[in-house]
Amino acid sequence: MSVFDPGKSSMIDSPSFSTPATRNWPTLAELRRRLTDRWVFALLLVIGCVVLTLLVLAPLYTLLSKSVENKAGEFVGLENFAHYLSSGGIESAFFNSLWVAGLSTVIVVSLAFMAAWALTRTRLPFTGWLRGVLVLPILAPSLLPAISLVYLFGNQGVLKSWLFGAEIYGPIGIIMGSCFWTFPHALMILLTAMDNADGRHYEAATALKASPWRTFWTVTVPGARYGLVSAGFVVFTLVITDFGVPKVIGGQFDVLATDIYKQVIGQQKFEMGAVVSVLLLLPAMLAFIADRYVQRKQSASFTARSVPYRPRQDRMRDAIGALMLTPTVVFIFAIIGMAIYASFVTFWPYNLQLSLNNYQFGRMDGGGWGAYINSLKMALGTMLIGTGLVFFNAWLMERTPQPKLLTGVFQFLSLLPLAVPGLVLGLSYIFFFNHPDNPINGIYGTLFILILCTITHFYAVSHLTAVTALKQLDQEFEAVGESLNASRWRVLFTVTLPLCLPAILDVALYLFVNAMTTVSAVVFLYGHDSQLASVAVLNMDEAGDIAPAAAMAILITATCAVAKLIQGVLRFWVDRSTRAWRQGME
Amino acid sequence: MKHLKKALALTVLMVAVNANAQTELTVYTAVEAEDLKKYAARFNEDHPDIKVNWVRDSTGVITARLLAEKDNPRADVVWGLAGTSLLLLKNEGMLTPYAPKGLEKLSLKFRDRDETPSWVGMDAWMAAVCVNTIEAEKHNLPMPTSWQDLTKPVYQGHVVMPNPNSSGTGFLDVSAWLQLMGEDKGWEFMDGLHQNISRYTHSGSKPCKMAASGETTIGVSFAFRGARLKEQGAPLEVVFPSEGLGWEVEATAIVDGTDKVEAAQTLVDWSITRQAMEMYNEGYAIVAMPGVAQPVKHFPANAEELIIDNDFGWAASNREAILTEWARRYDGKSEAK
Numbered sequence A: 001m002s003v004f005d006p007g008k009s010s011m012i013d014s015p016s017f018s019t020p021a022t023r024n025w026p027t028l029a030e031l032r033r034r035l036t037d038r039w040v041f042a043l044l045l046v047i048g049c050v051v052l053t054l055l056v057l058a059p060l061y062t063l064l065s066k067s068v069e070n071k072a073g074e075f076v077g078l079e080n081f082a083h084y085l086s087s088g089g090i091e092s093a094f095f096n097s098l099w100v101a102g103l104s105t106v107i108v109v110s111l112a113f114m115a116a117w118a119l120t121r122t123r124l125p126f127t128g129w130l131r132g133v134l135v136l137p138i139l140a141p142s143l144l145p146a147i148s149l150v151y152l153f154g155n156q157g158v159l160k161s162w163l164f165g166a167e168i169y170g171p172i173g174i175i176m177g178s179c180f181w182t183f184p185h186a187l188m189i190l191l192t193a194m195d196n197a198d199g200r201h202y203e204a205a206t207a208l209k210a211s212p213w214r215t216f217w218t219v220t221v222p223g224a225r226y227g228l229v230s231a232g233f234v235v236f237t238l239v240i241t242d243f244g245v246p247k248v249i250g251g252q253f254d255v256l257a258t259d260i261y262k263q264v265i266g267q268q269k270f271e272m273g274a275v276v277s278v279l280l281l282l283p284a285m286l287a288f289i290a291d292r293y294v295q296r297k298q299s300a301s302f303t304a305r306s307v308p309y310r311p312r313q314d315r316m317r318d319a320i321g322a323l324m325l326t327p328t329v330v331f332i333f334a335i336i337g338m339a340i341y342a343s344f345v346t347f348w349p350y351n352l353q354l355s356l357n358n359y360q361f362g363r364m365d366g367g368g369w370g371a372y373i374n375s376l377k378m379a380l381g382t383m384l385i386g387t388g389l390v391f392f393n394a395w396l397m398e399r400t401p402q403p404k405l406l407t408g409v410f411q412f413l414s415l416l417p418l419a420v421p422g423l424v425l426g427l428s429y430i431f432f433f434n435h436p437d438n439p440i441n442g443i444y445g446t447l448f449i450l451i452l453c454t455i456t457h458f459y460a461v462s463h464l465t466a467v468t469a470l471k472q473l474d475q476e477f478e479a480v481g482e483s484l485n486a487s488r489w490r491v492l493f494t495v496t497l498p499l500c501l502p503a504i505l506d507v508a509l510y511l512f513v514n515a516m517t518t519v520s521a522v523v524f525l526y527g528h529d530s531q532l533a534s535v536a537v538l539n540m541d542e543a544g545d546i547a548p549a550a551a552m553a554i555l556i557t558a559t560c561a562v563a564k565l566i567q568g569v570l571r572f573w574v575d576r577s578t579r580a581w582r583q584g585m586e
Numbered sequence B: 001m002k003h004l005k006k007a008l009a010l011t012v013l014m015v016a017v018n019a020n021a022q023t024e025l026t027v028y029t030a031v032e033a034e035d036l037k038k039y040a041a042r043f044n045e046d047h048p049d050i051k052v053n054w055v056r057d058s059t060g061v062i063t064a065r066l067l068a069e070k071d072n073p074r075a076d077v078v079w080g081l082a083g084t085s086l087l088l089l090k091n092e093g094m095l096t097p098y099a100p101k102g103l104e105k106l107s108l109k110f111r112d113r114d115e116t117p118s119w120v121g122m123d124a125w126m127a128a129v130c131v132n133t134i135e136a137e138k139h140n141l142p143m144p145t146s147w148q149d150l151t152k153p154v155y156q157g158h159v160v161m162p163n164p165n166s167s168g169t170g171f172l173d174v175s176a177w178l179q180l181m182g183e184d185k186g187w188e189f190m191d192g193l194h195q196n197i198s199r200y201t202h203s204g205s206k207p208c209k210m211a212a213s214g215e216t217t218i219g220v221s222f223a224f225r226g227a228r229l230k231e232q233g234a235p236l237e238v239v240f241p242s243e244g245l246g247w248e249v250e251a252t253a254i255v256d257g258t259d260k261v262e263a264a265q266t267l268v269d270w271s272i273t274r275q276a277m278e279m280y281n282e283g284y285a286i287v288a289m290p291g292v293a294q295p296v297k298h299f300p301a302n303a304e305e306l307i308i309d310n311d312f313g314w315a316a317s318n319r320e321a322i323l324t325e326w327a328r329r330y331d332g333k334s335e336a337k
Helices: A028-068 A079-086 A089-122 A127-134 A142-154 A173-197 A197-208 A212-241 A244-249 A256-266 A270-296 A313-342 A369-397 A404-419 A420-435 A447-457 A459-471 A476-483 A488-517 A533-542 A546-582 B002-020 B033-046 B059-068 B083-091 B133-138 B168-180 B181-196 B206-212 B223-231 B261-271 B272-281 B311-335
Strands: A345-346 A349-352 B023-028 B050-056 B077-082 B118-132 B160-162 B197-201 B220-224 B236-239 B248-255
Touching: A028 A079, A028 A270, A028 A404, A028 A420, A028 A447, A079 A270, A089 A127, A089 A173, A089 A212, A089 A313, A127 A173, A127 A313, A127 A369, A127 A546, A127 B083, A127 B311, A142 A244, A142 A313, A142 A345, A142 A533, A142 A546, A142 B261, A142 B311, A173 A212, A173 A244, A173 A313, A173 A488, A173 B118, A197 A212, A197 A488, A212 A313, A212 A404, A212 A459, A244 B197, A256 A420, A256 B059, A270 A420, A270 B236, A313 A345, A313 A546, A345 A546, A369 A404, A369 A447, A369 A459, A369 A488, A369 A533, A369 B181, A404 A546, A404 B002, A420 A488, A420 B050, A447 A459, A447 A488, A447 B002, A459 A488, A476 B220, A488 A533, A488 A546, A533 A546, A546 B160, B023 B059, B023 B236, B023 B261, B033 B050, B050 B223, B050 B261, B059 B077, B059 B083, B077 B083, B077 B118, B077 B261, B083 B168, B083 B220, B083 B248, B083 B311, B118 B133, B118 B168, B118 B206, B118 B223, B118 B261, B118 B272, B133 B248, B160 B168, B160 B181, B160 B206, B168 B220, B168 B311, B181 B197, B197 B206, B206 B220, B206 B223, B206 B236, B220 B223, B223 B236, B223 B248, B261 B272
Parallel strands: B023 B050, B023 B077, B160 B197, B160 B220
Antiparallel strands: A345 A349, B077 B248, B118 B220, B118 B236, B118 B248
């Protein structure tokens, strides 16, 4: 096991170690081989950029370019922007968007960090189950928390008095709803950042007699810095671009995202919808730049010499961990529990008799089991294609020699989808993929375009997770590989992939569950034989069939929970079979 | 032997049917999901050779989708979409004018006025106010009977209505009030109503759903939704204000560029037959063919007399100005409370 060596700890991140040339001089033939390799890798990443351009940038351009055109399609410069900004009420919508997204970000990142700390730095029992509970929100269609929040805090809600006379319809509802559905996104990034901690840092802290509090601030927090910033960036952008929660529970509280809905769905003014979308990109862009800035200072925390951190027995610390998890777990259980109850109630709140009727999907119109099967197929396709694409591209970007400019462009393209509201993405896909001159317009209306759109929609967080996991591996792995004459490909398959399997499983699950629950983009793209269960939920709710809608939502949630369970088992197995190896038992 | 002959005849028949069953129509609609199977099945009783492939969503989403697909339309027919939306599509040149068989039997109000109409009507959905009787009793509220009633101080904070900038139902109400009361009186009425509104929603059916679940006492919505919710057991009274009701026609049209013109025309022909009208009448009190409609449960018997003489042309050409004025008056104020 680990032999603590204080002399080396300062060299963990030393760049000199990752330069193979300082060790042995390569022969001319080998230099040439490496040069060709470089070209191949750069070319592969260029292909990655092209794919993302086709999936994100080109469709977006078809819609956003309308922001500088009039209805007839003539170029009018910034006229639409001027018109929109002068129409009044914009300042309030902009300001509302900023403070609601800002406050939600602070709450979610704090809670997620507390949860991640409790899961990775204490010896609490049942952490596997706790991880499962904490990602529950992502397993549920977004309508589910909306129904639950109304049943809990609405005018007939069981906990209405807890709001002290304030109304759930408005900023309170938006913040609660947003926190609920964005929490797992933040948690996933933070867990990836904190899972592979270097035990030697903690041993050093103990040896230096640092207090737990000091260790927390000097070891734990700096180690999670990149994850914290990424999580903040992701949550802020998700909240500010989401119109689902504000639309359902925001009442008349105006935010920018609902403005897009008003312009496009309410009034069919694509050009004004494009204007708001462009404005929404600005705060997201700022967050992106801030993220890049911090990321530049990040270096590997889990190196070839690292020793996985195993928390020592400490009752006090475990108690604090449990305390930190409690509010989040209670909130999640309350929301999900209320939704389950809602799915059995005959007619809320006047006929509270429980029955199983709402689960007879075969009898139900608007999709039923067929839609459910379509959703499953779509989710599996998204998972398989998406995980491969995301991980391979992230590996190219992080673990192969690439020109700086190219990785910058790629990083931008991968994170861009995060700042695009689903509604805008869906419409863009119609304009781009349904265009008569597009050679692949045959895929429009099929399951395949739904898969492509969903991968794109959820690319950013998957990419961030993969990158965070890859970053934590020391560049030395490749360097050593090279000195042993093993190609980067071999290192990829024998070292990097096995080490990253947990993160890969996370990405796969993330794509699967989001594909099961997504609505906002796919609502524009499904065909007559590719209806989806998540859309059926929305339609049933729209028709006033709240209980059957809740029932279908619970079915989707249960399916995602089974997926999570399978992933959990796989993860456990992977952890066990690589633990010995990770801990360096030669 | 007899059996064999029968089987053979049956096979031949099946093959014949299958040969004809080739035509599949992609039909975009905003009709309630629960009615779609019924509509297709009734149509197939007369025309088993045409298969209807539905793509259904709410009015706003389907309209946006049709407009976005303009360069390469995917729908063959639109069956069951608001007249206002069809007018938009017509102005974009996206509909093929066609005079279906039996056109002369339709009321003039329920068809595009061009000689060869671009769209023909099915039925009308009309405004209504959903009142939750349990909550009304709890708060001691009298049952409103007119639009003016809703401006009385007693209803303060108890009324929910759709935002006309997000919802067609909301615009239908606003446009009806302006036509009924005249511009000045109309806005004055809405100023009064605004004092009582607890919130504006983004969807037209939401206010009635909120009334059904007691989230609000009074929801300004439309009759069809109120009747359905009442049928499901909601403690609702569906009120039809005495001054008159805004309404909107639901109609059928052929999308320009379809390569299945013949089948599309067959469908549109059928969509205005007496049989079809009787089918629409199962859920809607007013249908496009005069003299067909029978009273519908939870609807008033004199529904046709209650609706206003809606000037759709005026509403369409003034829509932008009305919506801007509405947003100026009521959007900014919303969080001041």
